[in-house]
Structure formats: structure tokens, C-alpha cells
Amino acid sequence: MAKSRIVAGLDIGTNTIKVLVAQKKGKELEVLSYAQMPSFGLRKGAVVKVEEISKNIQLLMSDVEKDLGRKINSVFVNISGSRLYVTPSDGIISVSRANQVISQEDIDRVLQAAKAINIPANEDVLDVLPREYIIDDQKGIKQPLGLTGKRLEAKVLLLCYFQPDFINLSQAVLNSKLQIDDIITSPLAAADAVLTPQQKELGVALVDIGAATTSLAVFEEGDLIHFAVLPIGSANITNDIAIGLRTEVAIAESIKKQHGTCIFAKTGKSDKTMSLNVRSADKKDQQKDKLIASESKKIEITDKASDLSFTKKSLVDIIEPRVSEIFDLIQKELKKIGRQELLPGGIVLSGGGAKLSKIKELVKQQLKLPCSIGSPKGIVGIQDDPCLATVAGLVLAGSDIDGSDGGGILGLLRDWLKKLIRMFRVFIP
Template sequence: MKKRLAAIDVGTTKITTIMGDADDSGIRIMGVGTVPSLGLQKGMVVNLNEARDAIKRSVTMAEQSAGYRIESAVINITGRHIHSSNNRGVIAISRKDEIIRQADVNRALEVAKNTAIPADRRLLHLLPLDFTVDGQEGVKSPVGMHGFKLEVETHMVTGSATAVENLSKCVKAAGIVIDEMVFSPLACAEAVLSADELQDGVILADIGGGTTDIAVFKDGKPIHTSVLPVAGYQVTHDISVGLGVSWELAEEIKLRYGNVYPVDEKSSDQEVTEGGHTFPLSQVSEIIRSRVEEMVRLALLEVPGEDYQSLLRGGVVLTGGTCNLPGIAELGAEVAHLPVRIGMPPAMYGVSEKLNDPSFATSLGLIMWKAKTRNEMQAAPSTSPSEGGGLFGLFRKK
């Protein structure tokens, strides 16, 4: 039986609404609506009315393409207000049979969650990483095991209550019920990371327009997530300052001539003219390269521990609109001394041709997340509403 799904990717440079049908054979994209983003800066709402209207336009465009209305959708959230931490919850098993049940797992997670969430923060994700039963570490699923003490190591993602409520208000004002808020790099991972990369250790850097969203995975689980306040906007800003042109012209130059590596020796002195300004292509490449190299180094600094190369045996995956710059993967490999590839979202049936681009990785990841969540809930009807979900078996709160 087909299930209708909808996702809204609220980004700094664009807002994308995707509508689709999901069944046992996969997801079929029924409608897509992409509009320029307004009212947002670095992932956060700065003008409620502009953001609401932009979301409305995106939704309307997708509905017209699909031929039916959206009632609810999963949406993403990002921004420097998002924080993550690893916390531990410990409980005693006091029943006579000493058998660990799902209720005990839930209780341990509640203990981990209640360690420290200030009143001005909202819980977005509570991710169980590992369980320990009576000192035995590395337990993947403790339910059914015998034990006196259960410990759980979790990765917690929280957001500013103000930022969460402002984004919620914009989406609801556009007439959409929010199924769930998903931290952007976790949704993006659904679309671009392989099971082997997740297991071996990988860092995902989603370089968008306003922010670079980071997620580090090991043994199939996210062990660190963060948001960097540098992304494609800074590349354009550097071109604007370096060439002495307007921001709009700098963006056009980036899209038309942008390349991470300087041009070859034969054309190193080649000059082009745009908007009445003449400049050498080599200068554009040098400006872009300097900023991109900085972003890659900043992303690597987010990896826990000192020896990131041994942790990231799966390498580095770069995605997001900025990764359309030619040469960015080669520069990433040069800086990280690790395999680097561009994360492309998977091809899907339906009206999805324009989505075959790294700039739509989060958009498609959101609808894949929702499809997987529904499948898991159907497969485990006894599970509480806060469990399951997505690639990592996450415990989440809206």
C-alpha cells in the first residue's frame, strides 16, 4: 500500500518541498517545488513573514506538480544554535527475573536525557550509541538479556527553543503540520552515505549556502554533529571583496567561472569580462581555493580525537550546493590525506531529474528518512512513538 510523504528543506539559499509515494518498491517523487529562500540567515529565521511566504510558494509549487495537497511534512533544522553532546544514563534492574525489557531501555534513555537540558533548549534527537550490561560493553540490543545494571551512551542534539519555535511558526503559518524536525546532516546522511562508510568511520560535510553541517559516524552511528558558520556565502563574499565587485556579480562569477584549482599554464593569464569588470581566471581560482581549503580544515577539526585518519577509514564525503565547484574533491583529498568523494543523492522514479545534484541531498534525505521511519513503526507496532526512526534507530522528540 502506498504512503504519501512530504518533506520541506528550509535552507539559507533555497527552500525545496518534495512530495512522494512510498511502497515496498521504493519512493516515487510526485512533486517538487524549489524557490529562493527569504527571511533566513545561516539557517535561522530572521523575518517570519518572508520565511513563511517563501515556504508557502515552495509548497504550492510542489502541490501543483503532484496534483494533490500536503497535510503534513518532515522538515530540517540547522544553524549555529544547535548543540550536541554525549551523555550516559544508568539504571538498576530491580525485577526478580532480571530480564531487561524495552521499558528499561526507555528509562535509561530518559535518565540520559534529563542530565542537562536547560529551559531555553529543545531536544531534537536522542541517539543511543552503545549499551553496557553489568560491565559488559558494546551491547547492541540489551532487550531480553539478564542483568542488574543497564547503562546507555547517547548522542544528544538540542536546539535553541527560540529558533525551533520560530521555524515551527513559519511552517505552521504556511498551513503545514510538522511531522518531525530533523537535524540536517542526519537527514543528508540517509541520501549520500553507504553502509560501509557508516561502519568504517566517515565525516559528512554538507556545504550549503549559509552553513556547513557536520556529522561524524563510526560503527554505524553518529558520534559527533555540529554546524560551522562558513559555507558558499563566504566564497561569494571573498570573490566580491577580492575583485571589487558587487555580491550579486560575485555570485554569478562563482557559478560561471568557479574552479578550486587555478587554470592550466597555457591559460593562466586568461582574462574574462563580466558586468564591466575584467579579471584573470587564475585570481578567481585562488580566492575560491583559499576559502574552500579553510572549510575542509575546519570540518576535520570537528572529528573527535587527535588521529582523525585512523577514525575515518571510510574517508570524507562532501555534499551540498558548494560541492558543485570543480576540483573540490581533489582539494579535500589533498588537505585530509584521505579518500574524498562528492555525495550525490540517489536517483528516484518520478519527477526527480533536477534533484540529481548534491544541493538536493538534504531534501531527498528528508523524504527517505520519513519513508524509513514509517516502515520501522509498522514493523514494530509495540514501539513507543518516540523510538525508531531513520538510519540510526534514533530516539527523537519533535
Template sequence: MARNGFFTGLDIGTSSIKVLVAEYVNGEMNVIGVSNVPSAGVKDGIIVDIETAATAIKTAIEQAEEKSGVTIDKVNVGLPANLLQIEPTQGMIPVPSESKEIKDEDVDSVVKSALTKSITPEREVISLVPEEFIVDGFQGIRDPRGMMGIRLEMRGLIYTGPSTILHNLRKTVERAGIKVENIIISPLALTRSVLNEGEREFGATVIDMGGGQTTVASMRAQELQYTNTYSEGGEYVTKDISKVLKTSSQIAEALKFNFGTANLSEASNSETVQVEVVGSEQPIEITERYLSEIISARIRHILDRVKQDLERGRLLDLPGGIVIVGGGAIMPGVVETAQDIFGTNVKLHVPNQVGIRNPMFANVISLVEYVGTMTEVDVIAQSAVSGEELLRRKPIDIAPKPQRIVTPRVEAAPSAPVQTVPVFEEERPAQTNRTAHQEPAAQREPRQKLGDRVRGIFGSMFD
């Protein structure tokens, strides 16, 4: 059951940083603001320059605030699959209360007992996902609260990552002036968001073709079975075009999106395009077919590597096939090329949110969806992982609070054996502001219609 309130997702990619603000009302997610700015200080999905990356994140946050009318004070950050490990875990506690009724505190305690599993010093627990609870031997319980019992057990999966990467991620976001609410494992959120119920149960693979890297994640039996990253993405296609044609990156990018296709059979031998090259006053003329050959070579190289690893893990024949998302998947011919290489059903996922029906936003949307649809038990488990104390016996839904009057903000100029995942100031009336995750949507001043506002976002985003 979805929680009501405001949630903000932050997707730190190699080529771009995206921020999305959404409000959940009665289980429906309404996107109210989004930003997309060029990335900096990030390589292969990993932060390599904290100050530079923090500046880019701050820019993205400010743009999202301006477009949504919401002050962002905390975000849910996506963590890439680099060096991710998945391990089964379990915990057990006696129910201490005299009534023997299981409460929030008991769920918190049994999760913490499962966290005592030995973890190497250089790694850190990112998330613990409960699979089932067992009360006095009765298995398959999703939420044991309110039940009576003497012994409470829990079985779940622990996701761990390198402490260095996690520290740098938190440090960078905090340096941008924002608090990290949750660190979300991007492949886990993406598979849950993109795949339907049947695909998650019987098995399917999601390929996220980003700018600097490609991420692959397979889910089966509602669990993340496999994930891997490849340090190649859409930017490498641009670099290939630039290198082969001896032209600038800007021209290469324009050629890729305006005339390029990854499917050779769609390219024309007769249609030509003029290209300005370095060291020559006269442009050269190339055919669409020649451009397609450059593009296709890189796309096929990436997908061939993915195919080899999926075959090795016996994941290529999953009934749900393959779903492709990401900015690199927008280019014509990618789906057809993937279908030819994998020999299975391949489809392109396009988000259905108004105004952001673009595969490049699938990742940041999945972060907000993941947090917005967390159950109360999931929230307790995540709080135990992060070490935060819960407000006991209080509902998870965000309750309306009185609005505060502030001066306008001045804008600045199945459990399996251990799985090791491979990696790669004028006087004027005071205005009312909303604060993300804090203030209700009611009682605010009338605003522009959602559809008109979101359309306005994209009128300026891609200028």
C-alpha cells in the same frame, strides 16, 4: 524496514528552501514532487524572522503541491547542528502485564523513563535513539516486543538543542499553515543517507557545503560522533568575487558557476572573460586563473578550519574518508582541493533519485529517507519524545483509505561520556486529490509517467 506511505521533507537553508514529497512502496522511495525556492528570514541556518521565513516556506510548499499533485498537511523538518548536544541515557521499568509479554506500551514507558534525565531549562530533547534493549539482563536486543520478561531496560542517545531555536522552527512552519510531523537532526539523517554500511561502522565524515554555512558530521560505530557548523558557505565565495571585482552579486554568481574552479591547476592563464564593474562604462577583462584564485582562497579557508577541528578530535584518519555534498560542492575543483587539504580519500556524493541527481538535494532527500526507514521501535521512541499518544497495537504501515471527492483546490497568486557538540467556478466533474500521508496511491486517475514529470520539474525550477 521501510514504511509504506507519503512523506514530506522540509530543508530550511540559508540560501534556499527545499521541499520533497516521496512515496514509499515496498521499501522503494519514489520522488513525486520537489521544489526549491530562495530562502528568506534565515541566517546561518537559524530562523531570525518568523513571518518572512514562513512566507518563503509557504511558497515552497505550494510549488511542491503543484508539481506532485499532493496536498501537504505535515512535514518532517531538518534541524541544523547549531548548539546540538549528544548525551547517553538509560531507562528501566518492571513489565506490568500479567503475561509478562512486552508490548508497545512497555517500550513507550521505558523510553519515557529514560527521558527523566535532567535537562537544563534552556534546552529541549529533540530525539532519542535507542541503541539496545535489555530484558532480564539479556543485552543487545533491538526490538523487545513479544518477548517475555520481568524487567525491561533501554540504553540510547539523547539529542538536545536550544529551546528557542526549536520554538522558532515550529512556530515558523505552523505559521506557514503546515503541521510539524517530526523534527529531524539533519547531520544524523545526512550521515545515515550518504554513507554506506561500512563507512557508518568504521567511520567517515560528511561535509555539507551549503550557501550560508558548512556543516561537518562524523559517524563511527553507527553513531554520530561529532558535528559542527561554520558560518561560511557558497554565498561567501560569491561575495568575495563581487567585492574583489567590484561587480554585482548576480554577475559574481554567474562567473562562479560558468567560469570558476576551486582548483588552481585547472584554471587557464590565457582564457579571459569580460566583467561589468560598478562605476565604469567599459567592462574589465580578467583571466580564469585570477577568478580561480579568488574562489580557491575562500574554499581553502573553510576546509582548513574543518581540518583543524577534525585533527583535534582525531577524526581525520577515519577509514571511510570524507564525503562532500551540498550546493557549494557542485563547483569544479572542490573535491580535488579538499583531497589536497585533508590528505585522505574525498568523494562527491550525487543522489541517485531520478531527476534530482544533484548534491544540493542530498539534505532534503536524507530527511525523507530517515523518516521512511524508521523502525516501529523508533516511531514509538519519537512519539514518546514528542508527547504524542500512539495508536496501540496498530501497524505502522499506512493502510489504504477510501478516497474522498473534493472540489479542486484554488491556487493562490558507542555510549560514551557526554559529548558537547560545538556550534556555530466553472461546473465540471469533481476531481480526486491525494493527501500526503493519508490517501493511497491506488485508484487515482492515470498520471504522467514519473520520469517525464520529474524532468518537467527541473525544466522550470532552474529557469
């Protein structure tokens, strides 16, 4: 019996690069190795230093390959950044067969017709996300294959990207001597890892709070209905703390993780002053971090010593306005689609920002919706950590590649050729 294929996910984030390798054993997907290290070559989720990112990827993959005792040749990669967006579109065709039975070719043609819109020359379509099909004015059809009709329409969301961002990301990965299996948007990967089919059916919003951006993906009746990337993230909270406490960014990050909270709990007692002896961080001392299953490694901050004094309330007064700003923007996005306070599945948080204390309570108060922290599902041996949502989603996407779209071998070949054509289109002038 042939061995199950090993799948590797590469999550390139503004603050951290993560690699997760897993293998399908029976019906389960099991972690084989996981590693991460700091990232210094991105800005607002987009690669700006190709060579630096490539070197980091090579170092990280070397660690993973030593752990596995084998070479990793290809990865599923995420794309993020504030220049990702969706736009609605629709296509319409006449069914080609004389017996009017809708074929896969008809579905491909109508989706291709939906892509035929005017977008700026430096942008392109990453993915076509069908919302519904219409056959001879019969609406609400999710899977038209094999049904009968004269006319087929598709209402879709086109997921668009900025070509230079795509090229820089692809080049960084290819320069590290890796092939790219596929490029998937961070919020959609995270959604696959943390949301259940029931949540997507009822209506749910995933809010992925990264370092530089916050992504929103709203699902209803199983399909994506809205998507947005906001140019604000947990690093903004860290910067606010650094300014408010007049300290270094690395110290502010440590304070945020250890003492940060979104809501000040009134206990009736006076707010005690917190006195901390902290040490400034040296970027050169931040070494690669490796975690497998339940392992966790603390960040050490070394160099010059200094003292800080602040109250818990003063820290909340710095953090709460920025978190509220993020969810004010989320509320505006929900209002655009008429879903404010109208998502039975509520809000699910992922990303590093989801680990901030009391953030669930703040979101419940502000958006008037249930809120939970999303952790990766469907992978044995992975940490219960919202930071791993995207990299877990990439691996899950890779594990589902075995013909799950119903297209069989021809369907897989067709999808692979589409991805290959897209890659050549952005690299060839």
C-alpha cells in the same frame, strides 16, 4: 489495497527552500513532484523572518499541489544553524523485571536517564543518539532488547538545539497551514540520503556545505560519533569573490558557479585574462524555480550591464583560501575525536558547496583522506545532485516510519507522543 502514503520533505535553507514529494511503490520510493524557490528569511541557517518564510512555503506548496492535483497536509522539516550541537552523556538503571530480561521500557528509561543533564534554560534536547549499551559491565552492545542483566547503561550523544530557533522554524511551517511530521537535523537527513551502511560501519565523515553553515557528521560502526556545525559556508566564498572583484554578490555567485574552482591547473601556458559582460541581479526578478527529475533552469541576471576582467588564477586565489579555511576547521573537529586521516570511508561532500570545481582534489590534499561527492540514493527519479541530499533524506526518513525501529504500533505511538510533548514544551511558557 490501500494506497501508499505520500511523504513530503521541506528543506528550509538560507538561500533556497525546497520541497520534495514522493510515494512508496512496492519496495521503491518514487518522486512525484519537486519545487524550489529563493529564501530570504534566514540568517546562518536560523529563521529570522517567520512571516516571510511562511509566505514562501505557501507559494511553493501551492505549486507542488497543483502539480500533484492533491493537497499536502504535513511535511518532514529540517533544522539547521550554528547553534545545533551534540554533547556526550550516559545513563544507568536497574533492570525492572524479576527475570532480568531487558524490555523496551528499560531502554526508554535508560535513555531518559541519559537526558537528565544540566543545559541552559533556552536550550533543549532534540534527539538522543545511542552509541552503545553496557549490560553488567559487558560493553559494545548495540541492541539490548531481550538480553539479560541486572544493570543497564547507555552511552549517548544528546543533540541539542536553541529553543527560539526551534520555535521560529515550527511557527513558520505551522503558519503556512502545514502540520509537522517531524523535525530532523539537516546533516543527519543528508547522511541518510548519501551514505551507505558500509561507509557508516567503516568510518566516514559527511561534510554538508550549505550557504551559511557547514555541517559535519562522523559515523563509525554504524553510529554517529561526532557532530558539529560551523558558521561558515559557500556564501562566504561568494562574498569573497564580490569583494575581490569589486562586483555585486549576485554576479559573484554566478561567477563562482560558472568559473569557480579550488585549484589552479598549471598548463605551462600563460594565464589568459577572462573578460565578461555581466548584468547585475534584481532580487525581485528571481522567480520560483521548479525542477523535476532531470530538469534544470538557469538563473537569469538582469539590469545594468558592466564589464569584469580577471584571470583564472586570480579567481582561484580568492576561492582557495576560504575553502581551505572550512576544511582546516573540519580537520580540527576530526582531531578532537582522534580521527584525522583515520576514516576508511573518507569524506563525503554534500550541499551546494560540494558542486565547486576541484573541491574533491583540495580535500584529498588537505585532509589526506579519500573524498567523493554524495548524491541522493534510494529515490527513483531524483536528480544526481548533492544540493538535494537534505530534502531527500527528509523524505527517506518519512518513508521509514512504518515501524522500522522494532517497536511496532506502540513504538510509533510512543515516539509520536514524545514529539508532541516536545512541541508543546517549547510553545507553552
